[in-house]
Amino acid sequence: MQPLALRMRSLSALVLPAFLLLTSSAVAQVHFSIDRAGPTVGAPNSFSGFPITPADILAPATSTGAPAYGPLPVPGTVIPEAALGLTAAGHVAIHELDALSYGVDRCFDPNQQDPVMSPFSLHFSVDEYAVGVAGSAVDVASESAVADACADVFASPLTGLNTGVIDGNGLPSGSGAVYPGVGLIEPGMADGQDDLDALDLETGADTHGFPGLGVFFSLDTSYVDPLTGSAHSATAASQGVVGGDILLATTPGSFSVYAPATMLGLDLVDGPDSDDLDALILWENGDGDYQPSHEMFPWMSGGDMVLFSVRRGSAVIGMPDSLMGMPICEGDILMPPVFGAAGTPFPAILIPAETLGLATVRSGNANYSDDLDAADYVWLGPELISDEYCLCDTSAPAPCANYDATAGCVNSTGVGARLAAAGSSSIMSTLSMTASQLPTGQPGVLFTGPNPALIPFKDGLLCVTGTIRRLSIGFSGASGSITYSGVVGLAAAKGLVIAPGDTWFFQTWFRDPGGPCSKGSNLTNGVSVLFW
Incomplete structure (x- = not known):
């Protein structure tokens, strides 16, 4: 007999009842x-x-x-x-x-x-x-x-x-x-x-x-x-x-x-x-x-x-x-x-x-x-294991000292844009990402990659590196936010197959003509997700 935890796991073993969030x-x-x-x-x-x-x-x-x-x-x-x-x-x-x-x-x-x-x-x-x-x-x-x-x-x-x-x-x-x-x-x-x-x-x-x-x-x-x-x-x-x-x-x-x-x-x-x-x-x-x-x-x-x-x-x-x-x-x-x-x-x-x-x-x-x-x-x-990272606090290389310790670097709204995950990180469930605190009426692109980064880019920080895939484009509208639903499906449509045990890093780029560093665009913080 083997210790139970050493037995091989099948994919069907991951079909579980819904769990509650940590909080x-x-x-x-x-x-x-x-x-x-x-x-x-x-x-x-x-x-x-x-x-x-x-x-x-x-x-x-x-x-x-x-x-x-x-x-x-x-x-x-x-x-x-x-x-x-x-x-x-x-x-x-x-x-x-x-x-x-x-x-x-x-x-x-x-x-x-x-x-x-x-x-x-x-x-x-x-x-x-x-x-x-x-x-x-x-x-x-x-x-x-x-x-x-x-x-x-x-x-x-x-x-x-x-x-x-x-x-x-x-x-x-x-x-x-x-x-x-x-x-x-x-x-x-x-x-x-x-x-x-x-x-x-x-x-x-x-x-x-x-x-x-x-x-x-x-x-x-x-x-x-x-x-x-x-x-x-x-x-x-x-x-x-x-x-x-x-x-x-x-x-x-x-x-x-x-x-x-x-x-x-x-x-x-x-x-x-x-x-x-x-x-x-x-x-x-x-x-x-x-x-x-x-x-x-x-x-x-x-x-x-x-x-x-x-x-x-x-x-x-x-x-x-x-x-x-x-x-x-x-x-x-x-x-x-x-x-x-x-x-x-x-x-x-x-x-x-x-x-x-x-x-x-x-x-x-x-x-x-x-x-x-x-x-x-x-x-x-x-049910969801995600971490917000690459926050634009004073330790980060903000492009023009446009710090925001709770989100991405400050944009034309006076605060940084925030990306947050919701739903489940099961590969068989629905994960969504919402970018908020954006300038109104501007396009925003959700993208993902296999590795984290912290690189000054435009008016913000690039938080994702490796082979980057653009998953979806949206417009902020009057609310200044964009929700991207069905992230696993969006990834699959771009040829990215997410498997249990994978960690992927996500971020949103958005246009910001009136941004504080005059570079024309900015980014949210990053979000890492461990999938199961």
């Missing part, structure tokens, strides 16, 4: 924690004003509670560490939460045609040392190259690929990409920026309430990180547990051990606290007790679903997993030991890190694999 109610409640080295630790949180700790559960302090474009306020604390029952016992000066779930995460269904990798449903975060595998930007590889990955959340739409869906600060990164953020600080060198360290989407809880099933979590271990040489916080040991335990706070103020590390196949190599559980996806069957099972999918027969990762330096890394005997790495999504072909007592690999577009020692990365430090599997993923 819809599906993930309006984004809860997370941050690493203790981040600069946001100690800042007054936006809800109560108390200093943020790395064991607090946070949420974006936006008007809707959803991720939004920056600049953004500091996140707010929705569940303080005291509500989890953490005490000041021991020598630990600061507590750190490593993993988070509210026990109602989506279950992987092996009876589905594509049981593991439904587009965009699996979300995850990585630490500041992850490098990713180059794919279709915006992804772990493109954002880590500009020190902008570890506060972000990525989704994996196709085997071997990932794409950014939630940003740390909601501002353009050094790669030029921008997508909705949660109010964290980035970019920066290692330990100079925030690292999103635990995650739960679709909480099912009131934004400021305590979840119905309680809070499932793990705490930081005590061993020395082999990459940095620094010791972890030893939060777990200070609370009388180990970093591989899954803990449960059913009511504010106290916790118990829900699933001991040894039942998960952890702490078997070097003893207690030698493995650190680092990401958590959990569905509790409702009885409040963990029921260990060696079946492949115990949740399909009434048991609990417990999936997790382990942090870099855990003793179990490199051990053969119990399913196929593959060496475990820190980017894998694991499940408790199963009766598999390997017959080992260690966790089973359900989703290999390579499937998520992460670099591993198994695939030739030197010394360490990318560390997956937060994850969730959601019921409703975003």
Whole structure:
């Protein structure tokens, strides 16, 4: 038997129910924690004003509670560490939460045609040392190259690929990409920026309430990180547990051990606290007790679903997993030991890190694999993955200092023209592009290419390069806008066949006789779209 995520995907597997946009109610409640080295630790949180700790559960302090474009306020604390029952016992000066779930995460269904990798449903975060595998930007590889990955959340739409869906600060990164953020600080060198360290989407809880099933979590271990040489916080040991335990706070103020590390196949190599559980996806069957099972999918027969990762330096890394005997790495999504072909007592690999577009020692990365430090599997993923880039802010080479940080360079209307995508980025659905804030009564041409650019051209910036195809012409009319419908069909009519996994870059050129630089025309910002 292969790990499910390694099975070949057919095109028919991509025919899925409609998903909601990222900013819809599906993930309006984004809860997370941050690493203790981040600069946001100690800042007054936006809800109560108390200093943020790395064991607090946070949420974006936006008007809707959803991720939004920056600049953004500091996140707010929705569940303080005291509500989890953490005490000041021991020598630990600061507590750190490593993993988070509210026990109602989506279950992987092996009876589905594509049981593991439904587009965009699996979300995850990585630490500041992850490098990713180059794919279709915006992804772990493109954002880590500009020190902008570890506060972000990525989704994996196709085997071997990932794409950014939630940003740390909601501002353009050094790669030029921008997508909705949660109010964290980035970019920066290692330990100079925030690292999103635990995650739960679709909480099912009131934004400021305590979840119905309680809070499932793990705490930081005590061993020395082999990459940095620094010791972890030893939060777990200070609370009388180990970093591989899954803990449960059913009511504010106290916790118990829900699933001991040894039942998960952890702490078997070097003893207690030698493995650190680092990401958590959990569905509790409702009885409040963990029921260990060696079946492949115990949740399909009434048991609990417990999936997790382990942090870099855990003793179990490199051990053969119990399913196929593959060496475990820190980017894998694991499940408790199963009766598999390997017959080992260690966790089973359900989703290999390579499937998520992460670099591993198994695939030739030197010394360490990318560390997956937060994850969730959601019921409703975003239908459209698009990023507006090549904004004409003051860092851009605007032709005559005609800056507009929110769109293309300023045109004769006094603002820049904006291009935005709408609809779905499925190749079997309808994607539209709308260019707005244009001079009235002027022609505009939508075009696309395989690569991004940032080149002064006429009164604006050329944001697309490579083999450029002109897709459609329209006229702005009295509204100063043009909508181009059926973009995939427009591309096909020009001989461009868009396939799942492709990223294409779009922009609109328009005539502007009265433009500020007197060149006669201008351009919108660019929009990249990852198709599935």
